[in-house]
Amino acid sequence: MDEVDVPPQFLCPISLQLMRDPVTVSTGITYDRENIERWLFSCKQYTCPATKQSLTETDLTPNHTLRRLIQAWCTLNASFGIERIPTPKSPVDKTQIVKLLNEAKKFPNLQVKCLRRLRSIAFESERNLNCLEAAGAIEFLASSMKNNDYDSTVSEAVVEVLSHLKLSHDHFKNLVNNDGIEFIESLVKVLRNGNFQSRANAIMLLKSAFEVADPTHLISVKTELFVEVVRVLQYRISQQVSKASLILLMELCPWGRNRIKAVEGGAVLVLVELLIEVMDRRVCEMLLIVLDQLCRCAEGRAELLNHGAGLAIVSKKILRVSHVASDRGVRILTSICRYSATCKVLQEMLQVGIVSKLCLVLQVDTSLKTKERAKEILKLHSRVWKNSTCIPSHLHSSYPSN
Secondary structure (H helix, E strand, O other), X not given: OOXXXXXXXXXXXXXXXXXXXXXXXXXXXXXXXXHHHHHHXXXXXXXXXOOOOEOOOOOOEEOHHHXXXXXXXXXXXXXXXXXXOOOXXXXXXXXXXXXXXXXXXXXXXXXXXXXXXXXXXXXXXXXXXXXXHHOOHHHHHHHHHHOOOOOXXXXXXXXXXXXXXXXXXXXXXXXXXXXHHHHHHHHHHHHHHOOHHHXXXXXXXXXXXXXXXXXXHHHOOOHHHHHHHXXXXXXXXXXXXHHHHHHHHHHHOOOOOHHHHHXXXXXXXXXXXXXXXXXXXXXXXHXXXXXXXXXXXXXXXXXXXXXXXXXXXXXXXXXXXXXXXXXXHHXXXXXXXXXXXXXXXXXXXXXXXXHHHHHXXXXXOOOHHHHHHHHHHHHHOHHHHOXXXXXXXXXXXXXXXX
């Protein structure tokens, strides 16, 4: 390309690259399809980049004349290493998608073929995503999930397309409120039986669904969902999926008996194991937030205390990660000291350095609330701890008086 001059009319005004599929917008300016579609549908800019005029219509008209000129120019300059651009295929439109959906509804044996085609359409371009939405594909996909007696091919294709569609809050609200329990249970089946990519897609969909769900749906979640979310955390598919799983737990745990369900699903032990190894600051904070929520029930506190490293790892994260992590760590210890402080627990807290850490919290730059909680814990068990030789001498002066 460096040896020859490209005619300026052959370049896309947005990127100054050779046009491969020239299309004209309503202002009369021609752009390369890929670039103008990215401008319109990804960047959500509904103006003509060259003229700055508003585009009331986003229809793109193929400029066949210019495309043929570009192809002819490529052929003439083949000796310079210029490859002839292929003739682009016509993009899919709403009418074609509606026809595809109607065929799948009318002939159930065509459903898998339809889903594969929808997946292909969804991955082609941002413009296609808008066409799928306008044609009613979201409703069709939700219905396919609800009525599927777990055919893995169907379920995995559905969650892949739904994930790629980047549904809005309103879409998720409609899905959850209209098909709530069935939609959620379908996603749980994918978590249990799907491959790693399908589980990742299902977690992302569940996270978005529960962020807009009504309290009735949040309260009615079954233990099985927590079991599967915890399994996804154990698999460590990716950091993005782990964060989504933790956000999902943070969203669900405060409601009804969900804390107990999460504990029954094995959440506490897995969270502690992850906390031992985690390096990412935000993930560490999220783990401590969920543990704090679970330690507000007796079952959660018992599970934390049953783990040999439970108290020690919570203490270790205080003052080492962030103010948020320190605050949540001290909250967890507050729950333990208020409601589960047996002689054995109090001695363990001395031996693993928790009491010394709480004294240190009073000396350093932490939030007022964190200091108040630390002081409360130290006062609560001062008869056992205050004169202990386990506390370094330089921290004795920090121990609050009653």
